[in-house]
Amino acid sequence: MxxxxxxxxxxxxxxxxxxxxxxxxxxxxxxxxxxxxxxxxxxxxxxxxxxxxTGDPTARALYPQLRLGKTLARSRCDWDSALDHAAEVFARTIAEHGPDSVAFYLSGQLLTEDYYAFNKLARALVGTHNIDSNSRLCMSSAVVGYKRSLGADAPPCNYEDLEQSDCVMIVGSNMAYAHPVLFRRLEQAKSQRPAMKVIVIDPRRTDTCDLADLHLAILPGTDVALFHGILHLLLWEDWIDRDFIQAHTEGLAELKALVRDYTPALVAQLCGIGIEQLQQCAQWIGTAPSFLSLWCMGLNQSSAGSAKNSALINLHLATGQIGRPGAGPFSLTGQPNAMGGRETGSLSNLLPGHREAANPGDRAEVASYWGVERLPETPGLSAIELFEQLHSGRIKALWIACTNPAQSLPDQNRVRAALLKCPFVVLQEAFATTETAAFADLLLPAASWGEKEGSVTNSERRVSHVRQAVPPPGEARADWAITLDFAQRLERRLRPGLPSLFAFENAHQLFDEYKGLTRGRDLDLSGLSFELLDRLGPQQWPFPEGADHGTPRLYGDGVFPTPTGRARFVGDPYVAAREQREARFPLTLITGRLRDQWHGMSRTGTAAQAFGHVGEALLSLHPDDLRRQHLQDGDLVSLKSRRGSVIVPVTGDDSVRPGQAFLPMHWGDRFLKGGVNAVTQPAFDPLSKQPELKHSGVRLEPVHLPWQLFALVEGDVQARFQALRPLCESLAYVSLALTGRERPALVIRAAHLQAPESQLLAAIDQHLGLDAGPVLAYDDPRRAIGKRVRIEQERITAIRLAGETLARHWLQQLWLEGRADEQLRRWLLAPLSTPPQASGLGEPADRTLCNCKNVGYRAVQAGIAAGLDLGQLRQQLGCGSQCGSCVPEIKRLLATTAQPLAIPV
Missing domain, CATH: 3.30.200.210 (Phosphorylase Kinase; domain 1)
Structure with a gap:
């Protein structure tokens, strides 16, 4: 075609x-x-x-698989057998234990139509509110903040406000990594309007801070104290909008009594910043013609996330900075359709159309619309509560769709134990390689990006029509279609003889029924349709019937969807994060994102290109802490919390403060044995139920693992990944990643206390293709050292070092360069594995700086040494000329040309 x-x-x-x-x-x-x-x-x-x-076909779930008994492997089956079995198990469980014995756990990546089908299935047919999503880990504190302060879960701003604001405050978001396209717009606006002030509030100095006029490196978890301190100064200096406060708000008197005690001296001490910084921040906010705040997980993932959100919104209400261009509180959504999930009710406390599951009137409205007698009254379980009940045995059947709780939830040892205890786990998923797939009794293959049709809502309330480009592979089906098929089979068992609640044939019909539940609500979608979106393009809600355009901003008239029509000042006192530094756990672990990876790496982890910038999990510590612990870059440590531990290499990084440690959130057990979330904590906000993933008390213990393994093999990387990962399970430290671009390869680094049985190495060699053929080998059994290199057409295609791995960087660089010279052959036959010093290649292999143009650090540094500036580097090398994500790092290299390039090991 x-x-x-x-x-x-x-x-x-x-x-x-x-x-x-x-x-x-x-x-x-x-x-x-x-x-x-x-x-x-x-x-x-x-x-x-x-x-x-992304989306390597060998990583995809292609057909249903069923396991009859926890000790057995899953076997391929047809769709009828799979869904009939699931319907039978769910019907029997509901009959024996009640509707609340089953639960559904969804994803912020589903389409709106998928969400709606699941909500109707859970609440109207099954009769349970036990339906939650991983948006609970992402945006639920923002939801509470908006609802408490403004009356509805409705971000009032749009993306144009980034370019029109005079003062932009970014809080708890490495926007340069998490939302790069918006960050580029802000960067461009700042370059065109240099007088614009940019404030970044983040414990770490991230790439986002490079744009900042002021960086407040507050101590983790102290945001509420900071916002109260800013409000204290706004009130003291009279940098407030008294007319707006009087006409459109309520509750300031009570809040003033609270923030009176948050003096500059106290707040500076609590937050670990200078009084002058605090005063400068307040002055810019209070005197700017327009003030915009942007935030993400750093605010939300906290046991005080709701308080942080409301305390931030208080600043906008006090200054009247809402409802007009360049102004307002603007949460940056973490997932592609977390907004659509909130709109359809895909959190356990919500119902479609921004209704509340606890509200009898809201329940009656939805029940009447769906044509059922009533909806359940018992509150549903949020994500952390759900898995606690799974662990205790209350939940007997769990349906998981398009999410990976065996990677993403905190306290992973308990989560995985809970999944093992559950009698029946269904996983509806596009990728068969996720950590959760191992726990599924029934695996249902779902369509993925480019393979399905529906709608999504982005951070600025803009609804887009998602169009299908290609059919899904194998027997995979759209999520809504799987859900409806199961629902129809289940209702024949639960409601025999009654008209079907699920007589839908396509995504259009699901959207058309759903939008009726939004009519007259704050998010009115009644005027939208797929056809209209195709004709007019993506539109912002509310878009009521009869409208010819969306609504760019909310609350321009000063009227809020609260009982009084007024916005509310909310006064929660500052409460410290749940785990503070103490003698047993003297470090604070914070988590965050990498530039080129996303969430649990279910998708990005299938693309070798995504690992070019950062190729393995590294624990970042301030250099002073490295010296204090007598550690060097690359040393392995056991990172321990009250819940578990993970072995990981360390690296010095002055972007974190002493007493803190940083570990990217993406590394699950598939890529790093144990995974990051083995140590994170499940404590959650009492209102939003969002866990405090960002803040855990930890300690370091050096580990001595003298026997090491390094392997690299190109070709069939996903199949090799699946075969080799279980073989490494017995080793103490295991890290797997991909590398390369035109020649993707799997890279394994492992370590253990002593050499494993020879059978293990033999099995590894077999999967690496090092057991036969054009393989050069050297073994020293006395020292347990072995070297294997496969050379085909004068090119390295596979490597295995065992015992010690000093030559791994040199060999990986030879592989990258596509050469196998005589020096390599001489080294292979030498007793020592140390790389030839004359080669100059004993340092780490080059890393990718610019992913779009495949430009490495060394090429950029060579260009800088030759006198090129940013514009010339863009022109000659291409770096920074496409998406721009690498520009902050290039600027730092330009600013430090006298310093040697450091490439982490």
């Missing part, structure tokens, strides 16, 4: 970028930004630009 282009949206963060999918009707061939989409106007970040490289 001829090459075609289909307009759709990106499936990563909540920016909601439009993409053009290039395909031939059978497979996706490329991707580019959609210049007509108002969320991005053709821009894409490094993740979006490489979408077509």
């Amino acid at each position: 001829e090459r075609q282009s289909t307009a759709s949206t990106c499936c990563y963060c909540g920016v909601g970028c439009g993409v053009l999918i290039e395909h031939d009707g059978r497979q996706i061939l490329g991707v580019s930004g959609d210049p007509a989409h108002p969320a991005n106007f053709g821009r894409l970040c490094s993740k979006g630009a490489s979408l077509h490289l």
Whole structure:
């Protein structure tokens, strides 16, 4: 078939970028930004630009698999057998233990139509509110903040406000990594309007801080104290809008009594910042013609997340900075359709159309609309509560869709134990390689990006039509179609003889029924349809019936969806994070994102290109803490919390303060034995139920693992990954990643106290293709050292070092350069594994700086040494000329040309 282009949206963060999918009707061939989409106007970040490289078919779930008994392996089955079995188990469980003995756990990556089908299934048919999503880990504190302060879960701003604001405050978000397309817009606005002030509040000095006029490196968890301290100064200096406060708000008197005690001296001490910094921040906010705040997980993932959100919104209400261009509180959604999930009721406390499950009137409205007698009254379980009940045995059957709780939830040892205890776990998932897949009794293959149709809502309330470009592989089906098929089979068992609640044939029909539940609500979608979106393009809600355009901003009239029509000042006192530094756990672990990876790496982890910038999990510590612990870069440590431990290499990093440690959130057990969330804590906010993933008390213990393993093999990387990962399970430290671009390869680094049985190495060699053929080998049994290199057509295709791995960087660089010279052959036969010093290649292999143009650090540094500036580097090397995500690092290299380039080991 001829090459075609289909307009759709990106499936990563909540920016909601439009993409053009290039395909031939059978497979996706490329991707580019959609210049007509108002969320991005053709821009894409490094993740979006490489979408077509993800989703390796060998990583996909292609057909249903069923396990009859926890000790057995799953076997392939047909759809009828799979769904009939699931319906029978759920019906029997409900009959024996009641509807609340089953639960559904969804994802912020589903389409709106998928959410709606699941909500109707859980609440109208099963009769349970036990339906939650991983948005609980992402945006639920923002939901509470908006509802308490403004009356509805409705971000009032739009993306144009980034370019129109005079003062932008970014809080708890490495926006340069998490929402790069929006960050580029802000960067461009700042360059065109240098007087714009940018404030960044983050414990770490991230790439986002490079744009800041003021960086407040507050101590983790002290945001409420900071916001109260800023409000204290706004009130003291009379930098407030008295007319707006009097006409449109309530509750300031009570809040003033609270913040009176948050003096500059106290707040500076609590937050670990200077009084002058605090005063400068307050002055810019209080005197700016327009003030915009942007935030993400650093505020939300906290046991005080709701208080942090409301305390931030208080600043906007006090200054009247809401409802007009360049002003307002603006949460940056973490997932592509977490907004759509909130709109359809896919949190256990919500119902479709921004209704409350606890509200009898709301329940009656939805029940009447669906044609059922009533909805359940018992409150549903949020994510952490759900898995606690799974562990205790109350939940007997769990349906998981498009999410990976065996990687993403905190306290992983308990989560995995809970999944093992559950009698019946269904996983509806596109990727068979996720950590959760191992726990599924029934695996149902789902369609993925580019393979399904529906709608999504982005951070600025903009609804886009997601179009299908190619059919899903194998027997995979759209999520809504799987859900409806199961629901129809279940209702024949639970409601025999009654008309079906699920007589839908396509996503259009699901959307059309759902939007009726929004009519007259704050998020009115009644005027939208797929046809209208195709004709007018993506639209912001509310978009009531009869409208011809969406609503760019909310609350411009000063009327809020509260009982009184007034916004509320909310006064919660500062409460410290649940785990503070103490003698047994003297470090605070904070988590965050990498530039080119996303969430649990279910998708990005299938693309070798995504590992070019950072190739393994590294624990970042301030250099003073490294010296204090007598550690060097690359040393292995056991990172321990009250819940578990993980072995990980350390690296010095002065972007974190002494007493803190940073570990990227993405590394699950598949890539790093144990995974990051083995140590994070499940303590959650009492209102939003969002866990405090960002803040855990930890300690370090050096580990001595003298026997080491390094392996690299190209070709069939996903199949080799699946075969080799279980073989490494018995080793103390295991790290797996991909590398390369044109020649993707799997890289394994492992360590153990002593050499394993020879059978293990033999099995590893077999899967590496090092057991036969053109393989050069050297073994020293006395010292347990072994070397294997496969050379085909004068090119290295596989490597295995065992015992010690000093030559791994040198060998990986030879592999990258596609050469196998005589020096390599001489080294292979030498007793020592140390790389030849004359080669100059004993240092770490080059890392990718610019993913879009495949430009490495060394090329950029060579260009800088030759006198090139940023513009010339863009022109000659191409770096920074496409998505721009690498620009902050290039600027830092330009600023430190006299310093040697440090490439982490």
